[in-house]
Amino acid sequence: MAEPTRKSDQAFRTIGELANELGVPQHILRYWETRFPQLKPLQRAGNRRYYRTADVALAHRIHRLLNADGYTIRGVQQLLAGGAADDAPTPSPATPTASAAAAGPAFPAQELRALRETLRAALDG
Template sequence: MSDPLPPIPAKRYFTIGEVAELCGVKQHVLRHWEQEFTQLRPMKRNGNRRYYQHHEVLMVRRIRELLHEQGYTIPGARNRLQEAELNDSTPVMPPAAPQAAPGPDWRLVRQELLEIRKILTTE
């Protein structure tokens, strides 16, 4: 059994370095997986800098689980993910536990807006 992964912070965009740390893989592995898995397409801005969204971080964790913990090959994991997309009874990600909807954390909203502004103004 591998060490538990850290929780994913509440933010919209993640750099490749942040995703590598959150998912326990190296950056070059993430770049390779982008070539192998069509589901993994981070946004690229400013000199091909990658920005992953929350659902892509979850996808990286799922790919890591299939390859490293369940022993799938890359083609096998690719097929497993494609089957899951076609068959709703086999979710790609396990369903999240239902939670009460808390009010917005305005500090996080502000931080996210500042990050978006920074991305948009550096073009």
């Protein structure tokens, strides 16, 4: 059985391909387009979306910030609006930049649980 042909990293992606790549439903990508003006895929006839290489990289970055780094939508909006370069290291939510601090804390659940246990032990002891 022949293996499916893999697209070049420079090739445009459809919304379905990008959604599969990120592991999110297509409606999430459409929602992100409304929240992040930097994410602007080409739209052809019938509103068919084609994501360029830069759009794919931005979608991966947004996904990582929201799902792995624990940022809120507002926090990611402020990071992107602050002109943070795509290749710049992403600040840790535990040490937010001034623009991210305005969005409020965005700690991953594991860190919050550890902090809660530390506080509980301090109050009990």
